[in-house]
Amino acid sequence: MKKRLLSFLAVGISLSAFSQSEDSLFIRRIADQILVNGKAYEDLRTLTKTVGARLSGSAGMYKAEAWGLKTMQGAGADKFWLQECLVPHWVRGGKDEAMASYPVNGSKAAKKKSLDVLALGNSMGSNKPLKGDVIEVKDFADLEAKKNQVKDKIVFYNYPFNNTYVHTFMAYRDAGMYRGQGPSRAAKYGAAAVIVRSLSSSTDNNPHTGATSYNDSFAKIPAVAIGLQDADWLSNALKAQPVSVMLHTHGKFLPDTLGHNVIGELKGTEFPNEYITIGGHLDSWDPAEGAHDDGAGCVQTIEVLRTLKALGYRPKRTIRFVLFANEENGTRGGNKYAEEAKAKGEKHIFALESDEGGFTPRGFGISGNDQQFAKASSWKALLAPYGASEINRGGGGSDIGPLARTQATPLAGLAPDPQRYFDIHHARNDVFENVNKRELLLGAVNMAALVYLVDKYGY
Amino acid sequence: MKKRLLSFLAVGISLSAFSQSEDSLFIRRIADQILVNGKAYEDLRTLTKTVGARLSGSAGMYKAEAWGLKTMQGAGADKFWLQECLVPHWVRGGKDEAMASYPVNGSKAAKKKSLDVLALGNSMGSNKPLKGDVIEVKDFADLEAKKNQVKDKIVFYNYPFNNTYVHTFMAYRDAGMYRGQGPSRAAKYGAAAVIVRSLSSSTDNNPHTGATSYNDSFAKIPAVAIGLQDADWLSNALKAQPVSVMLHTHGKFLPDTLGHNVIGELKGTEFPNEYITIGGHLDSWDPAEGAHDDGAGCVQTIEVLRTLKALGYRPKRTIRFVLFANEENGTRGGNKYAEEAKAKGEKHIFALESDEGGFTPRGFGISGNDQQFAKASSWKALLAPYGASEINRGGGGSDIGPLARTQATPLAGLAPDPQRYFDIHHARNDVFENVNKRELLLGAVNMAALVYLVDKYGY
Numbered sequence: 005m006k007k008r009l010l011s012f013l014a015v016g017i018s019l020s021a022f023s024q025s026e027d028s029l030f031i032r033r034i035a036d037q038i039l040v041n042g043k044a045y046e047d048l049r050t051l052t053k054t055v056g057a058r059l060s061g062s063a064g065m066y067k068a069e070a071w072g073l074k075t076m077q078g079a080g081a082d083k084f085w086l087q088e089c090l091v092p093h094w095v096r097g098g099k100d101e102a103m104a105s106y107p108v109n110g111s112k113a114a115k116k117k118s119l120d121v122l123a124l125g126n127s128m129g130s131n132k133p134l135k136g137d138v139i140e141v142k143d144f145a146d147l148e149a150k151k152n153q154v155k156d157k158i159v160f161y162n163y164p165f166n167n168t169y170v171h172t173f174m175a176y177r178d179a180g181m182y183r184g185q186g187p188s189r190a191a192k193y194g195a196a197a198v199i200v201r202s203l204s205s206s207t208d209n210n211p212h213t214g215a216t217s218y219n220d221s222f223a224k225i226p227a228v229a230i231g232l233q234d235a236d237w238l239s240n241a242l243k244a245q246p247v248s249v250m251l252h253t254h255g256k257f258l259p260d261t262l263g264h265n266v267i268g269e270l271k272g273t274e275f276p277n278e279y280i281t282i283g284g285h286l287d288s289w290d291p292a293e294g295a296h297d298d299g300a301g302c303v304q305t306i307e308v309l310r311t312l313k314a315l316g317y318r319p320k321r322t323i324r325f326v327l328f329a330n331e332e333n334g335t336r337g338g339n340k341y342a343e344e345a346k347a348k349g350e351k352h353i354f355a356l357e358s359d360e361g362g363f364t365p366r367g368f369g370i371s372g373n374d375q376q377f378a379k380a381s382s383w384k385a386l387l388a389p390y391g392a393s394e395i396n397r398g399g400g401g402s403d404i405g406p407l408a409r410t411q412a413t414p415l416a417g418l419a420p421d422p423q424r425y426f427d428i429h430h431a432r433n434d435v436f437e438n439v440n441k442r443e444l445l446l447g448a449v450n451m452a453a454l455v456y457l458v459d460k461y462g463y
Numbered sequence: 464m465k466k467r468l469l470s471f472l473a474v475g476i477s478l479s480a481f482s483q484s485e486d487s488l489f490i491r492r493i494a495d496q497i498l499v500n501g502k503a504y505e506d507l508r509t510l511t512k513t514v515g516a517r518l519s520g521s522a523g524m525y526k527a528e529a530w531g532l533k534t535m536q537g538a539g540a541d542k543f544w545l546q547e548c549l550v551p552h553w554v555r556g557g558k559d560e561a562m563a564s565y566p567v568n569g570s571k572a573a574k575k576k577s578l579d580v581l582a583l584g585n586s587m588g589s590n591k592p593l594k595g596d597v598i599e600v601k602d603f604a605d606l607e608a609k610k611n612q613v614k615d616k617i618v619f620y621n622y623p624f625n626n627t628y629v630h631t632f633m634a635y636r637d638a639g640m641y642r643g644q645g646p647s648r649a650a651k652y653g654a655a656a657v658i659v660r661s662l663s664s665s666t667d668n669n670p671h672t673g674a675t676s677y678n679d680s681f682a683k684i685p686a687v688a689i690g691l692q693d694a695d696w697l698s699n700a701l702k703a704q705p706v707s708v709m710l711h712t713h714g715k716f717l718p719d720t721l722g723h724n725v726i727g728e729l730k731g732t733e734f735p736n737e738y739i740t741i742g743g744h745l746d747s748w749d750p751a752e753g754a755h756d757d758g759a760g761c762v763q764t765i766e767v768l769r770t771l772k773a774l775g776y777r778p779k780r781t782i783r784f785v786l787f788a789n790e791e792n793g794t795r796g797g798n799k800y801a802e803e804a805k806a807k808g809e810k811h812i813f814a815l816e817s818d819e820g821g822f823t824p825r826g827f828g829i830s831g832n833d834q835q836f837a838k839a840s841s842w843k844a845l846l847a848p849y850g851a852s853e854i855n856r857g858g859g860g861s862d863i864g865p866l867a868r869t870q871a872t873p874l875a876g877l878a879p880d881p882q883r884y885f886d887i888h889h890a891r892n893d894v895f896e897n898v899n900k901r902e903l904l905l906g907a908v909n910m911a912a913l914v915y916l917v918d919k920y921g922y
Contacts, residue, residue, distance in 0.1 A: 040627060427899070
């Protein structure tokens with residue numbers, strides 16, 4: 005018995021070693037294919053340079069959908085289609101302007117300085133120029149302390165991005181509430197407008213936009229993000245004398261319009277009714293090309309499809325490649341995808357998103373139960389040679405989040421190195437030139453490897 | 464007995480847990496200090512923008528040494544000095560030029576195309592324009608096969624950088640011999656000059672220089688690196704018709720001259736006769752600012768000094784902060800440092816170099832015995848929160864290598880993410896603008912943490 009058990013164990017071990025080695029060889033083939041023949045970088049060039057910005061409802065959105073469908077087809081999807089969803093249609097409406105005025109010592113003439121600002125996404129424009137004295141607040145506690153002084157003023161939230169967080173997304177979460185809730189919390193006390201310090205630790209002066217979220221109980225006052233250098237200037241200027249700002253923004257909502265998720269599919273050969281979803285989001289803010297956010301996730305998703313086809317891989321499960329609509333100001337695409345999946349009784353066993361930039365991969369964030377986390381962790385040694393050596397708890401993406409809520413689908417998010425993301429996030433410099441080809445491709449390698457493992461072993 | 468042993472173990476465990484927690488807190492202080500108050504980025508701006516290129520023997524070298532000494536002093540070194548060493552003095556001597564000529568179908572007139580080239584470091588100029596027909600070889604085996612055809616020709620080594628290596632330094636080592644040995648191996652068969660495909664996988668056309676090494680048995684023929692796009696053009700053109708190139712380079716050696724290692728020191732309080740060295744190299748190739756190679760390593764080294772002082776840390780062992788001379792074309796600084804250490808009977812217990820660029824840190828490469836590797840590995844959990852989660856065997860740096868040879872000093876090399884290094888290595892675009900502040904600072908955080916641990920626990 006002892007002998008039999010030992011030989012049984014030996015067979016077990018050698019089978020497992022064989023699988024690991026087979027997996028390791030297949031992942032090596034994935035990597036060679038992508039690092040040598042990968043088209044994600046050229047796809048990204050096309051998306052950024054011929055489509056460009058593609059906010060929900062814009063002309064760019066329609067061009068991007070057409071590009072996505074054609075590229076999904078070219079990459080070899082068995083099926084490809086557009087999934088309709090109503091999307092919000094916010095427009096910036098014009099050039100955002102902010103001009104500071106402040107008295108010069110001993111003179112009646114005011115000095116002026118133009119500030120680099122961008123209206124926050126979803127914010128309502130001032131329409132005509134709006135002038136107000138600026139009052140700086142450090143944070144919401146400071147706002148509460150000064151609540152009797154803010155009426156008719158422009159509240160300047162100068163809450164800094166906390167550079168001591170090594171993981172920059174923690175700093176983003178920490179400071180993010182000033183962009184999200186800042187306008188309405190200031191409006192509650194009668195403020196005329198708000199200026200929010202950009203959510204960034206960059207060394208330049210580009211303002212970083214992004215969605216704000218009004219509370220319907222209060223006036224929807226104009227709100228802009230200001231570049232970091234101008235934020236520092238304004239704060240210093242306010243220490244010396246009063247400063248007023250003339251603000252002019254034009255944001256508004258047009259009626260909701262039809263947008264689409266772009267979907268490609270490889271049909272499963274053994275378990276066609278088990279679905280694996282991999283995706284990024286196709287929409288991007290208007291001031292730039294959305295190269296990292298989230299052009300990168302889109303072209304990586306298509307690269308995974310292309311690579312599985314090129315290697316002749318026939319998946320056991322049905323794999324969906326999805327370019328989601330409207331992540332930036334509504335998540336309507338992600339919601340629609342999950343709703344329709346539920347309505348059709350589709351069983352979604354796993355979803356993976358890339359929406360943290362096309363930077364060098366460091367790992368995956370995993371949301372799921374202990375068993376699922378252990379399974380993902382057991383693949384670490386297979387992924388580490390390609391950079392994804394950090395398998396951490398927590399992760400996914402805004403667009404696949406609804407699947408977790410509607411049918412408890414376990415999620416994963418590609419975790420690229422986060423140091424440069426908030427240099428470019430929602431700013432003018434989120435352009436193709438700031439994406440590195442090898443970093444982008446290596447992200448796709450790790451995504452393809454993880455999808456292969458989930459497809460092969462289930463999850 | 465059992466009880467006593469258990470309580471002894473319990474004390475041991477809690478002491479060890481206490482040390483880990485104390486270390487983790489101190490490293491957190493290091494990180495906060497550097498991420499908030501770090502000056503490495505501004506130091507790098509000064510070094511790159513006011514000194515610029517600083518090849519051995521150049522005026523830039525002297526300016527860089529003066530900058531280094533002053534900055535070392537400002538950072539709080541107990542002692543700081545220049546250590547003399549003779550360095551080679553190679554000069555480019557003029558603008559490198561290459562003009563391709565090739566016949567046009569059915570016409571006698573030749574078409575011309577200017578190629579972007581840079582003479583290899585240490586190479587001898589053509590002095591007057593040199594014209595030759597180009598013969599392409601894939602590798603040295605191909606050269607041997609064509610050895611009877613290369614007389615008076617310009618040999619074009621078109622060996623590609625192997626993109627399937629995830630660790631790009633492997634590709635560099637793989638292709639590096641064509642830059643190092645290519646000229647003499649072609650000269651052996653009578654070639655007039657060589658053109659080497661740049662050691663890079665970049666998407667631009669910048670040529671990448673770097674040292675070549677002539678074999679004194681053969682003629683020292685001119686040798687240039689060519690940009691990747693021009694290399695591909697040349698290879699394609701040669702498929703269609705013969706191509707000749709007019710090459711004009713001007714390289715030469717002036718007499719050796721005095722250069723210096725710049726050294727700062729913090730005296731050890733318990734074991735002053737045990738030395739820890741941390742450094743980078745101060746010299747850089749002439750076409751750019753040497754921002755990543757190796758301005759980054761220099762300013763990170765000084766940042767570690769500044770940080771230990773700012774935190775009031777008094778080292779047990781003597782720590783040396785060294786900006787080495789002449790890494791690029793001689794390693795004379797590193798050799799001199801090790802020789803003098805040996806002559807003075809200094810006991811060097813550990814040396815750390817940063818010379819793989821100022822990119823986001825991923826880990827350390829460790830050269831030493833099993834025990835030393837195990838010790839470094841035991842610190843992984845302390846370093847991982849700051850990015851250095853990969854502790855691998857093999858690593859160090861050219862400048863500290865001589866210490867390993869003269870007194871078996873164990874070495875470590877900071878291992879930043881390698882994907883972008885060969886985009887800029889020895890090329891015009893190795894400039895300040897291509898360094899990211901947080902990535903640079905995080906490298907310094909991990910270096911300071913490792914030096915602290917080695918100082919505290921010995922090695």
